[in-house]
Amino acid sequence: MKYDCIIIGAGMAGLTAAIYLQRAGKNALVLESKIHGGQIINTINIENWPGDFGVSGAELMQKIYEQAKKLGAKVEYEEVIKIIDGEEKVVKTEDGEYLADAIIIATGTNPRKMSEKQTADAGNRPISYCATCDGALYKNKPVVVVGSGNTAKHEIKYLEGICSKVYHIHHDDPIPKDAEAVFVAIGRVPATEIVKDLTELDKDGFVVSGEDCKMSCPGVFVAGDCRAKAVRQLVTASSDGAIAADGVLKYLSK
Ligand SMILES: Cc1cc2nc3c(=O)[nH]c(=O)nc-3n(C[C@H](O)[C@H](O)[C@H](O)COP(=O)(O)OP(=O)(O)OC[C@H]3O[C@@H](n4cnc5c(N)ncnc54)[C@H](O)[C@@H]3O)c2cc1C
Structure with missing residues (x-):
């Protein structure tokens, strides 16, 4: 047809x-x-x-x-x-x-995905592009948000209501050792x-x-x-x- x-x-x-x-x-x-x-x-x-x-x-x-x-x-x-x-x-x-x-x-x-260097730094830790979808999986756990725009700010605000600690880093910064998941918002x-x-x-x-x-x-x-x-x-x-x-x-x- x-x-x-x-x-x-x-x-x-x-x-x-x-x-x-x-x-x-x-x-x-x-x-x-x-x-x-x-x-x-x-x-x-x-x-x-x-x-x-x-x-x-x-x-x-x-x-x-x-x-x-x-x-x-x-x-x-x-x-x-x-x-x-x-x-x-x-x-x-x-x-x-x-x-x-x-x-x-x-x-x-x-x-947009993280750089190779930052992805390697994340190791086996889960990488998410959506805090609303995956944030609840990390209740009372430390996580990190990568990014500096409005979407990153929105993701941080959302995760702060769920997670024990929300680190905020920029593109290519090292990923904090104790963060259990990486939320990426870099465009x-x-x-x-x-x-x-x-x-x-x-x-x-x-x-x-x-x-x-x-x-x-x-x-x-x-x-x-x-x-x-x-x-x-x-x-x-x-x-x-x-x-x-x-x-x-x-x-x-x-
Ligand atoms: C977090 C966020 C919040 C936003 N909030 C707002 C808002 O409040 N107000 C507003 O006006 N806009 C908002 N936007 C922007 C808005 O979502 C987009 O402008 C709009 O959804 C774009 O629609 P689209 O159909 O062009 O593309 P998309 O919504 O990206 O749809 C494209 C579709 O094509 C599919 N596709 C891709 N490649 C293939 C392939 N090879 N084969 C088959 N299917 C394929 C994808 O799976 C996807 O379903 C927001 C965007 C984001 C990310």
């Missing part, structure tokens, strides 16, 4: 694109490597999402996922490992391959490995495109946090999803 469009990533950008495409009568397949919802699902209180004050990321994304499914979008949980561009696009996953006329890349970002990197041979990336690895979300190969669009742009938030990811879907509709009608 061939899909009108394959969307890679079931975060805000990908699921918004699926909603727009299904409503326009197209059949969209969303491929997701982890769980639907994307990077926001561990956030307890979302800010800057108009109309929903204090909603959690998991709650918001579940509603959007259900909306996309109700409109007929298909969601499969498989990691995309390769894209072969052509008039007919081939998307390969660990389990097989899918065909489509168009593709939307909505792969978002992943947490995020784009998940664009699968498109690096297909299109232009900026120096940090984000996909270069105009506001029309078009990539350099015809029929392939980019949406959300993996796109080179100034503001990475839910509203801009959703907006990109709608614009990319509109681009797909125009491309398919040619």
